[in-house]
Amino acid sequence: MSEATSDAVRAAPARFEAVGISRSDSRWLQRLLANRAVVVGALILLVFVVAALLADVLSTHNPMRLVPADRLKPPGAGNYLGTDEFGRDVWSLVLHGSRVSLLVGVTTMLLTSIGGIVVGLAAGYSRRLDPIIMRIMDGLMAFPAILLAIALMAARGPGVWNVIFALSVVYTPRTAMLIRSTVLSIRELDYIQAARALGRLDMAIAVRHILPNCVGPLLVQGSFIFAYAILAEAILGFLGVGVPPYVPSWGNVIASGKNVIREAFWVSLFPGLALTLAGLSLNLLGDGLRDILDPRLRVQ
Numbered sequence: 001m002s003e004a005t006s007d008a009v010r011a012a013p014a015r016f017e018a019v020g021i022s023r024s025d026s027r028w029l030q031r032l033l034a035n036r037a038v039v040v041g042a043l044i045l046l047v048f049v050v051a052a053l054l055a056d057v058l059s060t061h062n063p064m065r066l067v068p069a070d071r072l073k074p075p076g077a078g079n080y081l082g083t084d085e086f087g088r089d090v091w092s093l094v095l096h097g098s099r100v101s102l103l104v105g106v107t108t109m110l111l112t113s114i115g116g117i118v119v120g121l122a123a124g125y126s127r128r129l130d131p132i133i134m135r136i137m138d139g140l141m142a143f144p145a146i147l148l149a150i151a152l153m154a155a156r157g158p159g160v161w162n163v164i165f166a167l168s169v170v171y172t173p174r175t176a177m178l179i180r181s182t183v184l185s186i187r188e189l190d191y192i193q194a195a196r197a198l199g200r201l202d203m204a205i206a207v208r209h210i211l212p213n214c215v216g217p218l219l220v221q222g223s224f225i226f227a228y229a230i231l232a233e234a235i236l237g238f239l240g241v242g243v244p245p246y247v248p249s250w251g252n253v254i255a256s257g258k259n260v261i262r263e264a265f266w267v268s269l270f271p272g273l274a275l276t277l278a279g280l281s282l283n284l285l286g287d288g289l290r291d292i293l294d295p296r297l298r299v300q
Contacts (some may be wrong), residue, residue, distance in 0.1 A: 031292050032288075032292065035288040035291060035292055036288075037284040037285070037287050037288035037291070038284070038285060038288030038289065038292070039288075040281070040284055041280075041281040041282065041283070041284030041285035041286075041287075041288060042281075042285055043281075044277055044278075044280070044281035044284075045278070045281040045282065045285065048098055048102065048274075048277075048278055048281070049102065051095055051098055052095070052098040052099045052102050055092075055095040055096045055098065055099055058095055059089070059091065059092035059095045059096065060079075060080065060089060060091060060092060061079075061088070061089035061091075061092045062092070063088060063089065063092040063093045063095075063096045063248045064088075064246070064248075065087075065088065066086045066087055066088065067083070067086075067087030067088070068086070068087050069087065070083050070087040071083060071084070071085050071086060071087045072084070072085060072260060072263060072264040072267075073087075074264070074266065075090075075266055079091065081094065081266060081270045082264065082266040082267065083267075084253070084256055084257060084260075084264070084267045085256065085257075085259070085260050085264070085267070086256075090253070090266060090267060090270055090271070091270075092248075093248045093253050093271070094250070094253065094270055094271050094274050096248040097248045097249045097250045097252070097253055097271060097274075098250070098274065098278075099248075100160060100233070100243060100247060100248065100249040100250075101230045101233055101234065101249060101250050101275070101278065102230070102278075103160065103164075104160065104163055104164055104167065104229055104230065104233040105226045105227070105229040105230040105233070105282075106226065107164045108164055108167045108168050108171065108225065108226070108229035109222045109223075109225045109226045109229065111164070111168040111172070112167075112168050112171045112172045112174075112175045112222075112225050113175060113218055113221075113222050113225075115168065115172040115175070115176070116172055116174075116175025116176040116178065116179050116218070116221075117175075117179055117211065117214070117218070119133055119137070119172065119173075119176035119179075119180075120175065120176040120177070120178065120179025120180040120182075120183060120214070121179060121183060121206050121207075121210065121211065121214075123137075123176065123180045123183075124179065124180040124181070124182070124183025124184050124187065124210075125183055125187055125202065125205075125206050125210065126202075130180075133176075134180070137173040137176055137177060138173075140169070140170075140172075140173045141173045141174070141177075145170045145171070145228075145232070146232060146235055146236075148166075148169070148170050149166045149167055149169075149170050149232060149236060150236065150239065150241055152165070152166035152169060152170075153166050153236060153241040153242065154241060158241065158242065158243060158244045159243065159244065160243050160247065163233055163236060163242050163243060166236075167228075167229050167232055167233070170232070171225050171228060171229065174221070174225070175218070175221055175222075175225065178217055178218070178221050179214050179217075179218065182213060182214045182217055183206075183210055183214070186210050186213055187210065191209065192205060192209060192210070195209055216289075216293035217293075219289055219293065220286050220289045220290045220293060223282050223283075223285045223286035223289060224282070224283070224286045226282050227278075227279045227282035227283055227286070230275065230278055230279060230282070231275070231279055233249065233250075233251060234249070234250050234251035234254065234275050235251065236251060237249050237250070237251020237252045237254075237255060238251045238252075238254055238255040238258075239255075240255065250271040250272075250274060250275045253267065253268070253271040254268045254271050254272055254275075257269075257271075
């Protein structure tokens with residue numbers, strides 16, 4: 001390492017402190033920026049977020065408009081990614097479909113995180129509630145995730161929020177198990193016993209002293225749940241039990257292209273690539289956060 005580079009690295013904490021960031025926060029930011037998986041995953045995810053927010057601006061056609069005369073046109077100047085069997089512009093469908101996929105992913109992640117925290121803290125801290133809650137979680141996890149989601153969608157009907165509800169029910173037990181295991185490893189430590197001896201309420205101990213230790217594993221798990229939810233939404237849409245067919249989503253577009261895959265492969269190809277890149281970015285982000293937050297995996 002050159003002297004100039006060494007000086008820049010040593011001066012970085014001082015620059016962070018100059019803008020109001022503490023030294024510990026600056027080390028955290030440095031580890032984030034030094035991790036290639038986090039940077040690449042965050043950049044790809046940022047592209048999808050910007051595309052979803054600016055879908056109305058970036059799209060060249062109305063994704064809901066049917067133009068039978070333009071059906072199955074190959075990618076070209078007028079239609080960047082071609083058209084589907086109904087004459088809809090695939091570029092516009094992919095852009096607006098990212099809104100549905102990201103909405104389902106982020107909302108499912110938030111709901112499963114909240115539900116997992118509540119259930120995991122209650123089960124891990126209370127010995128009386130633990131057997132009851134965990135048997136319910138075991139019962140939910142006994143079913144394959146996608147089959148349970150299909151069953152819930154069959155009972156509730158198609159719809160974006162029904163998809164979010166079904167996936168939240170499916171993935172909450174996984175988050176709850178993670179939080180419970182973290183709580184079990186912490187609740188008998190000396191500082192928790194000292195808090196009990198001082199007369200602190202169980203709720204205060206769980207929220208103030210135990211929950212902060214669950215943030216790291218929760219962030220990593222949340223990124224993976226985000227990816228699982230996006231993929232599961234596409235699977236449900238492909239099977240016809242997800243969002244309604246008239247709502248642009250990656251799963252719906254892929255499903256509409258399966259019947260014309262030989263004549264117009266681009267209809268399923270491009271939303272499939274978008275789905276793959278979104279899942280890859282979230283998995284890279286999750287792996288990078290795990291490497292940073294887990295001291296056993298951190299390279300000094």
